[in-house]
Amino acid sequence: MPAHINKNYLNLKESYLFADIAHRVAEFQKANPDREIIRMGIGDVTRPLPETVVNAMKKACDEMGTPEHFHGYGPEQGYDFLREAVRKYYEGFGVSLDISEIFISDGAKSDCGNLLDILGTDNTVLVQDPVYPVYADTNVMDNRTIIYAKASEENDFLPMPEEKYKADIIYICSPNNPTGAVYNREQLKKWVDFALSMDSIIFFDAAYECFIDGDEPHSIYEIPGAKKCAVEVCSLSKKAGFTGTRCGYTIVPLELKRDGVQLNKLWLRRQTTKFNGVCYIVQRGAEAVFTEQGEKEISGNIHYYKENARIIMDTLDELGIYYTGGRYSPYVWMKCPKGMNSWTFFQYLLEEAGIVGTPGAGFGQSGENFFRLTAFSTHENTRKAMEKFRQLLK
Ligand code: MLT
Numbered sequence: 001m002p003a004h005i006n007k008n009y010l011n012l013k014e015s016y017l018f019a020d021i022a023h024r025v026a027e028f029q030k031a032n033p034d035r036e037i038i039r040m041g042i043g044d045v046t047r048p049l050p051e052t053v054v055n056a057m058k059k060a061c062d063e064m065g066t067p068e069h070f071h072g073y074g075p076e077q078g079y080d081f082l083r084e085a086v087r088k089y090y091e092g093f094g095v096s097l098d099i100s101e102i103f104i105s106d107g108a109k110s111d112c113g114n115l116l117d118i119l120g121t122d123n124t125v126l127v128q129d130p131v132y133p134v135y136a137d138t139n140v141m142d143n144r145t146i147i148y149a150k151a152s153e154e155n156d157f158l159p160m161p162e163e164k165y166k167a168d169i170i171y172i173c174s175p176n177n178p179t180g181a182v183y184n185r186e187q188l189k190k191w192v193d194f195a196l197s198m199d200s201i202i203f204f205d206a207a208y209e210c211f212i213d214g215d216e217p218h219s220i221y222e223i224p225g226a227k228k229c230a231v232e233v234c235s236l237s238k239k240a241g242f243t244g245t246r247c248g249y250t251i252v253p254l255e256l257k258r259d260g261v262q263l264n265k266l267w268l269r270r271q272t273t274k275f276n277g278v279c280y281i282v283q284r285g286a287e288a289v290f291t292e293q294g295e296k297e298i299s300g301n302i303h304y305y306k307e308n309a310r311i312i313m314d315t316l317d318e319l320g321i322y323y324t325g326g327r328y329s330p331y332v333w334m335k336c337p338k339g340m341n342s343w344t345f346f347q348y349l350l351e352e353a354g355i356v357g358t359p360g361a362g363f364g365q366s367g368e369n370f371f372r373l374t375a376f377s378t379h380e381n382t383r384k385a386m387e388k389f390r391q392l393l394k
Pocket of ligand 1: 041
C-alpha cells in the first residue's frame with residue numbers, strides 16, 4: 001500500500017503569508033540590487049536582547065561547560081525557576097496561577113498549533129477575519145470547520161459574540177494581530193460569558209500584552225470565569241526580543257475540563273511525549289526578563305517601538321488616512337490609499353519607495369483594501385519610510 005499524505009494540506013494556500021512576502025521581496029531585491037529596502041512587514045524586532053538577558057544566558061552557557069552544573073534533558077513543561085517567574089508576573093495582573101498551570105514553550109505560534117492535538121477534529125472553530133494566518137491554517141490542516149467573525153471599520157475591528165458565531169473553539173488575540181485593536185474588560189467578559197454558556201474553549205493569544213498601558217486586560221484570566229473556558233499563549237518574542245531566541249509560555253488552567261477530563265493533564269501528556277522542553281540557556285535568559293532590571297531594560301525597548309508607532313500614526317493623521325492600532329500595539333492597520341487593493345498597494349510601496357508592509361488581504365477577505373505596518377523597525381528607518389509616505393501619498 002502506498003503511503004498517503006494529509007490531504008487537508010492541499011486545502012492550504014501554497015505558501016505561508018510571510019514566506020510568500022519574503023519571496024516577493026527577495027525577487028525584487030535580486031532585480032534591484034542597489035535599492036534600499038525598509039522592512040515593516042513581518043513583526044520581527046530590531047532591538048537587541050536586553051543586557052540582563054544576555055548576561056544570564058552567558059552565565060548559563062558557562063554552567064553548561066562544567067560537570068557540576070551541566071544540564072541534560074530538562075522538564076518538558078519548563079524549569080520551575082522560569083515557571084515561578086511567570087507565576088509572579090501574572091500576580092502583577094491580579095491573576096493567581098498554580099505553577100502546574102504554566103508550560104514553557106518555544107513560542108506562541110508553535111503552541112497555537114500544538115494545542116489542537118488535544119482537541120477533537122470535530123470541533124468547530126471561530127476566528128476573526130482578518131486573522132493571524134496560523135489560527136486558520138492549523139485548523140485547515142486538521143479539516144475543522146471554520147467560522148469567520150468579520151472585523152471591520154463598523155465594529156472598530158472588534159467583533160462581539162453573536163448567535164451565528166457559536167463555535168467550540170474561539171480564537172481571540174488582543175491586542176490584535178493584525179489590526180492592533182484591543183478588547184476592553186466588558187467586551188472580553190462578553191466573550192468569556194459566551195464561551196461559558198456553550199462550554200466552548202477560548203484560545204487567547206496574549207503575545208502583544210506588553211504594549212498595553214491602559215486598563216485593558218493583559219490576560220484573559222483577569223476576567224471572572226475564564227479559567228473554566230480559556231487557555232492562553234504568550235511569547236517573549238515581542239516583549240523581550242526573543243523572535244530568534246524562541247521562548248514563550250502557555251497557560252492551561254487546572255479548572256478547565258471538557259468531556260470530564262482536565263485539559264491540563266492532556267497537555268502535559270502531549271508535551272512529555274512530543275516535546276523535550278526549551279533549552280536551559282534560553283530559559284535562564286527568559287527568567288532574567290522578569291527581574292526588576294530586565295523589566296526596566298525591556299520597557300525601554302517597548303517605549304522605542306511605541307515611539308515608532310507614534311511616528312507612523314502622526315504621518316497617517318497628517319495624510320488623512322484611516323487606521324487602527326498603534327496605541328497599544330506594534331501594528332498599525334491602515335486603509336490603502338487612492339482606492340488601491342492590498343496587494344496593489346504592497347507592490348506600489350515596494351517599487352516606488354522600497355518599503356515592505358503586509359497586505360491586509362493576506363490575513364483574510366475582510367483585510368482587503370487594508371495594509372499592516374509594524375513599528376518594529378529602527379527610528380531611523382521608520383522616519384525615512386514615513387517621509388517617503390508623505391512624498392508619495394500627499
Ligand atoms: C507577524 O508578523 O504577524 C508575526 O511576526 C508573526 C509571528 O509572530 O509569528
